[in-house]
Amino acid sequence: MVTGGAGFIGSHLAERLQAEGREVKVVDNLASGEQRLKFLEASGIEVDRVDIRHPACTEIIEKFRPDEIYHLAAQMDVRRSVQDPVYDADVNVLGTLRVLEAAAKVDARVIAASSGGCIYGEAPVEMLPLDERSLRNPDSPYGITKAVMEDYLRFYRSNQGLDYVALALGNVYGPRQDPFGEAGVVAIFGRRLIDRRPCVIFGDGEQTRDFCYVADVVDAFVAAAERGAGELFNIGTAIETSVNELYWAIAGICEVDSPPRYEPARPGELQRSCLDSGKAKRLLGWTPSTDMDAGLRATVEFIRGRGE
Numbered sequence: 001m002v003t004g005g006a007g008f009i010g011s012h013l014a015e016r017l018q019a020e021g022r023e024v025k026v027v028d029n030l031a032s033g034e035q036r037l038k039f040l041e042a043s044g045i046e047v048d049r050v051d052i053r054h055p056a057c058t059e060i061i062e063k064f065r066p067d068e069i070y071h072l073a074a075q076m077d078v079r080r081s082v083q084d085p086v087y088d089a090d091v092n093v094l095g096t097l098r099v100l101e102a103a104a105k106v107d108a109r110v111i112a113a114s115s116g117g118c119i120y121g122e123a124p125v126e127m128l129p130l131d132e133r134s135l136r137n138p139d140s141p142y143g144i145t146k147a148v149m150e151d152y153l154r155f156y157r158s159n160q161g162l163d164y165v166a167l168a169l170g171n172v173y174g175p176r177q178d179p180f181g182e183a184g185v186v187a188i189f190g191r192r193l194i195d196r197r198p199c200v201i202f203g204d205g206e207q208t209r210d211f212c213y214v215a216d217v218v219d220a221f222v223a224a225a226e227r228g229a230g231e232l233f234n235i236g237t238a239i240e241t242s243v244n245e246l247y248w249a250i251a252g253i254c255e256v257d258s259p260p261r262y263e264p265a266r267p268g269e270l271q272r273s274c275l276d277s278g279k280a281k282r283l284l285g286w287t288p289s290t291d292m293d294a295g296l297r298a299t300v301e302f303i304r305g306r307g308e
C-alpha cells in the first residue's frame with residue numbers, strides 16, 4: 001500500500017512496485033494529487049480516495065493487509081505548516097498515528113517518508129553533509145511533525161513490535177512534481193524558463209540544497225522493504241547545489257541566457273542543506289545513480305510534455 005500514492009514521489013513508487021509484479025493499492029485523498037491520477041490509471045493501479053485521518057483508511061488497511069505500507073501521504077508545504085500548524089499536525093501526526101495503529105494490527109512494515117532538510121534544520125557548516133546522528137533542530141511545524149513521526153515510529157516498535165524504516169529525504173525533483181512545496185524550485189524554474197518567463201530567486205541564490213532525483217528515491221523505498229528495520233536513513237547525494245547553480249543549469253538546458261531576478265530572502269529559509277547517505281549505502285545497499293544534468297534534462301522534457 002502506498003499512502004499519498006497519487007503524489008509526486010508516491011505515484012512513481014506505486015508504478016515501480018506494480019512493475020515488479022506486486023499487488024499495489026494507493027490511498028490518497030487527492031489533496032494535491034489529482035493531476036497525477038492518469039498515470040496510476042494507465043498502469044491499472046487501484047486508488048482509494050480516502051483521507052488517512054478517516055476510519056475508512058484503517059478499514060482498508062485491515063482488509064487489504066499489505067505486507068508493506070509506504071507512508072508518503074502528508075501535508076508537505078513548509079509555508080502552509082507555518083500558517084496553519086494545526087492542520088499540519090492533524091495530517092502529519094494524527095493521520096500518521098492512524099496508519100501506524102492499523103499497520104501494527106496487520107503486521108505490515110511501514111516505510112515512512114521524513115525530511116532530511118527539515119528535521120535537522122540549519123546546522124553548523126562544518127557538520128555538512130549531515131548524517132543521522134546530527135542534532136534534530138526542526139525550524140518549522142512541518143519539520144517538527146516529521147521529527148515527531150520518527151519518535152512515534154520508535155514508540156510503536158518498542159510498544160507494539162511495529163516493523164518500520166524511516167527515510168529522511170533530501171530535496172527530491174523529477175517529472176510530475178508540483179511547482180510548489182519543498183523542492184518545487186526545479187519544476188518552477190523549468191516551467192518558467194520553457195515559457196521564457198523570468199524567474200525569481202529569494203536572497204542571493206547562494207543557499208544550497210541536496211537535490212536527489214525521484215527514481216533514485218524510489219530505489220531507496222524499494223530497498224527499505226527488505227532491510228534496515230528500526231532505522232532512520234538519510235537519502236541524498238551529499239552534493240550541495242546552490243539555487244544560482246541550479247538556475248543556470250536549467251537555463252542552459254532551456255537555452256536561456258537571461259539572469260534571474262533577485263528579491264529579498266524569505267525569513268526562516270535554510271541557508272545550507274546536504275545529507276550524508278553513507279548509512280543507506282552500508283545497510284540498504286543504496287546509492288543515488290542519476291547525475292544532476294541527466295535528472296534535470298528528464299524533468300525539463302517532462303514539463304515540455306515529451307517525457308513519459
Ligand SMILES: NC(=O)c1ccc[n+]([C@@H]2O[C@H](COP(=O)([O-])OP(=O)(O)OC[C@H]3O[C@@H](n4cnc5c(N)ncnc54)[C@H](O)[C@@H]3O)[C@@H](O)[C@H]2O)c1
Pocket residue numbers: 003004005006007008009010027028029030031032033034050051052053071072073074075076091095113114115116168169170171172173178181182183
Ligand atoms: N518532495 C520532496 O522534496 C520531499 C522531501 C522530503 C520529504 N518528502 C516527503 O515525501 C512524501 C511525498 O512527498 P511528495 O513530494 O510526493 O508530495 P505530494 O504532495 O506530491 O504527495 C503527497 C500526497 O499525499 C496526499 N495527501 C495529503 N494529505 C492527505 C491525507 N490527509 N490523506 C490522504 N492523502 C493525503 C496528497 O493528495 C498527495 O497526493 C511526503 O511525506 C513528504 O513530506 C518530500
